[in-house]
Amino acid sequence: MLTLKYIQDNKDQVIERLKIKRFDAVQIVDEIINLDNQRKSTQVEVEALQAEMNSLSKEIGQLFKSGQMEEANKAKARTGELKEQIKELDTKLSETTTKLNEQLVQIPNVPNEIVPEGKGEEDNVEVKSGGEMPKLENAVPHWDLIKKYDIIDFELGTKITGAGFPIYKGKGARLQRALINFFLDEADKAGYGEVIPPLLVNEDSGFGTGQLPDKEGQMYHATADNLYLIPTAEVPVTNIFRDVILKASELPVKHCAYSACFRREAGSWGAHVRGLNRLHQFDKVEIVQVAHPSESYKILDQMVEHVQSLVEKLNLPWRLLRLCGGDISFTAALTYDFEVYSAAQERWLEVSSVSNFENYQANRLKLRFKEDGEKKAQLAHTLNGSALALPRIMAALLENNQCEEGIRIPEVLIPYTGFDIIK
C-alpha cells in the first residue's frame, strides 16, 4: 500500500496519476486524510490520559508503600473516571485505525510516469522485439501435437483432478523438467540465489504481497488450516523479507525459485484458453529482487534483459510490451510483459511479467533497510518477474519447432532433455 506520508505530501499527484490506472481516488484520498487527522487527535487525547494515569498509579504505589492508606484510597477513587475515558477513546482510536487501513489498502500503487494511458491489452506499447517468425504451412496447434506425440494428457488430468490440471508424460515430462532446470541454471548464472519455497502460505503472506484482500477469489484456499495455495512463487519468496530490516550494503538481494503455481482463474475461461494457454496448475521459475529505491528501475531493466536472454536462447520470436494503465496490476508501478509468438495459433502468448512495485509491497511487508550510520530505516523496493512461466513456452516451442520428422528441441535444452527431437 501507499504510505500515508506519500499520500499527504503528494495528494494531487496521487489523484492525477491514478487516473491512468482508471482509478478515481478523489474521495478515498480525502477520507484517508480525514481519518488520519482523526486518528492523530484521538491518539493525542488518549496518550495524555494515559500519561496522567501512569503518574497517578505511581503515586498510589508510593502512598501504599509509605503506609498512607487513606491518601492512597482517595487517589484510587480518581482513577475510575480516567479509566472509563481511556477505554472509550481507545476503542475509538482502534476503530479509526482499522478504517484507515481498510481504505489505504484499497488504493492501487501509483503508476510510473512512463506507464502509457489505455483501457486494456490492446493499448499496451511494444518496446522492442526480436527473433525470427517461423515459416510454417498448415502448422498444427499444440493441443493436437501433444496428442499426436502423447506427451501431455489433459483428459487424464481431468479425471484425476479437473480441467486445467494436465499430466505431462514421457518426453513431455522430460522437456518440462529440462525447461525448469535450464531456467534455474540461467538465473543462477545471473546471480539469483535459489530457494525452494512452501507452496502454501498463510494469510499474512497473502496480505504482504497484495493478493489479499484484493484477489482472494483467485487463490485456492485450504480452509481447514486457513492456508492459500500460491498463485506464484513471488508470494512466499517476497515474504521471506516480511518484517525485515536489511543493511543498505546487502542490497540488492536476488532470489530465484521454481514452484508450481495454482490459480482458480474464476470466470476467465472462454476463447483462447485451449490447451496450455490457461491452466489451474502450472510451473514457473520466478526471479525476485529487493532493491535500494535509487536503483530499482535500473534493476528492472536488468531483469527484463535476463528474461530477454531466455527467450532468445530458446529461439522464440518475442516482443516486449510496456503495460498500459488499464492492464497493469493493482500493486505494480511499472510492468513489462514478454510475449512469444505461437505459430499455429498465430497469436502472441504472454510468458513473463516483470514489475517494479517500488515500496508498495514493502510498506505492507514492513521490509526496510538502513543506510550505513543512519538511525532511521526506510522502505526498500521490491521487484519480480517470471523467468519463465512454462506452459505457453512449451506451447510455442511445440508449435514453432514442428517439422516433418517431429518436434525439434532447441539447442540449449538438449543437454537437459537428452534428446533432440520428439517423434
Next chain:
RNA sequence: GGAGAGAUGGCAGAGUGGUCGAAUGCGGUGGUCUUGAAAACCAUUGUACCGCGAGGUACCGGGGGUUCGAAUCCCUCUCUCUCCGCCA
C-alpha cells in the same frame, strides 16, 4: 493424535505485581591505547506513533481479562521443544 514444558531486545539469558523498555554476557558501532592489528578499557547500541522541542505513548509470541498499576496473575489462540503414538 495424547501428555508435559516453554515463547523476553541481533543472539544467549535474568526478571513472578510498582523503582522494568527491561540485569548480565556475547555480538554491532564509535573512541582510547598501538606502526597496524589483537587484547584491554570507555562510550554507545530495539521498533513505531505524537510533538518544533523538552518530552510523551505503545510494544516482553498474538488477542482478551483481573488490578489504581501486568513481562510478571487469569482465559484463549498460534508457534517451538521433550516424551509417546502414527508416518514419507
